[in-house]
Amino acid sequence: MNPNGSSVLHNRSFLRLWIARIFSTSAFQMLSVAIGWQMYALTDSAFQLGLVGLAQFLPMLLLTLPAGQTADRYDRRTIVYLCQLMESVVVLLLVFGSMQGWLGSLHLLVAAAILGACRTFEGPASAALVPDIVDREQLPKAAAWSASAMQTAMIVGPSLGGVLVVWGTAAAYIASLAALLVSTVLIFFIKTVHFVKKLDAVNMDTFLSGLKFVFARKIILGTISLDLFAVLLGGATALLPIFAEDILKTGSLGLGLLRSAPAVGAIVVSLILTRYSVERAIGRTLFASLVVFALATILFGVSRSFWLSLFALFLIGASDVVSVVIRSTLVQVNTPQEMQGRVNAVNSLFIGTSNQLGEFESGTMAGLVGAVPATVIGGLGTLVISVIWMYWLFPVLRTQKTYTAEKG
Structure with missing residues (x-):
């Protein structure tokens, strides 16, 4: 880890983007709590909870490649704003x-x-804005600060959402709307400084170029596919309403605390990474964090103590943010400026698949075998995926030492 380097928060445009992400992600987290709570109240169905994740995932699956083209062809700030x-x-x-x-x-x-369709276009453009604003040598710290913004929002958003739904879901929706409007104003005043080459024409080659770029680089492909399958199996956040209501019996306020616990762990680690960035043993650090993630998921599944469950979720967030920072830095450092939108679109698809489709998988599995077995099985599945990726499919990822990825 390296403590050197000035804070990227001295860059006013990055500071505006950082604050905007706190507000916009807080809004999305409040929406997730409110929509999930309202859906479960209306249907009393774990399967319907899973369908919420599927509804967000399908637009992402269909629109990711066009979103990447859009982010490389038009002003990225305007895309996020709209x-x-x-x-x-x-x-x-x-x-x-x-x-x-x-x-x-x-x-x-x-x-x-x-909302899923909008965020499909917003995600790649927002991610590609960072290299437009900061210098490439500052990208690891920018990634850590970005992660801290996301996790700050994941503390504020679920907690506030859990409290507000006590007074009705409309209150949570109003707070989400206010946060989105603040973010929109901040995005409007961002200024980009780095030149971005515009695509001359849209054809099949440029349309698929993001996918081709990712699949030609084993380090990037191994990292984001590892996140895809491991988090898809290990994600239990879609089941938190069930744990809060039926297993831990904590109600809506407890749900907000449970949703916030992973973010508390994540923000602690992300703030450490803003000071001491991971620059050695990248691959081993990635796999170690994933093992902790899997074991913590299993612990959460078997826990009947509210405080032990909070601790397990804290570990889930702390370990997951290490993977997030490594993955986003690898993508941005090894992607040409003019392809940031397309490559970040592919990355967003992998991330969205692991999150939204993971919610559908968790809800479906919980509907079949129950929430507790589904969570434990997911944690075990994450361990199996880690071993397969580490020793069979992408052994080069295990020995990766720096952020500079080899081609081929």
Whole structure:
């Protein structure tokens, strides 16, 4: 780990982006709590909870490659700005629907799908904004600061969402709307300084170039595919309403604390990484963090103590953020400036698959065997995936020492 280097927060545009991500991610987390809580209240179904994740994933699956093209062809700041405006409109409709009492499970799924589509375009453009704002040698610290912003939001958002739904889901939707509008204003005032080459034409070669780039580099492919399958199996956040209501019996306030616990662990580690960035034994650090993630998932599944469950979720967040920082830094350092949008779109697809499709997998498995067995099986699956990637599919990833990835 290396403590050297000035803070990227001295860059005003990056500071605005950092704060905007706190507000926008807080809004999304509050929405996740409110939509999940409202869906479970309406249907009393773990399967319906999983469908919320599927509704967010399907637009991402269909629109990721066009989103990458858009991020490399048009102004990335404007893309993020317009996406957040559209998200605000959707949340405004959720506010009215909740206050007037006409929201049903289908409305929630449609809202989740539209929000998923907006975030599909917003994600690659937002990620590609970072190299547009900061110098390449500052990218590891920028990634750590970005992770800290995300995790700060994941503390504030779920906690606030869990408290607000006590007064009704409309209150959580209103707070989400306010946070989105603040983020939109901050994004509007960001200035980019690095030149981005515009694509001359759209054809099949440029359309698939992001995928080709990723699959031609084993380090990047191994890292993001490892995250895809491991987190897909090990993710238990979609089941937290069930754990809070039926197993730990803590209610909506306990749900907010459970949702926040991974973010507490993550922000502690991410703040450490802003000072001491990981620069040695990258591969081994990645696998070590994944093993901790898997064991903590199993611990959470078998726990019947609220405080032990919080500790397990703390470990899940702390270990996961190490993977997040390593993965995002690898992608940005080894991607040409003019391809940042397309490559980050592919990366977003892998991340979104592991998160949203992972929620669907967890909900479906819980519906078949119960929430506790589903969580334990997921943790064991993550361990198996780690061993396969480490020793059979991508052994070069295990021995990777720096962020400079070899081609081939």
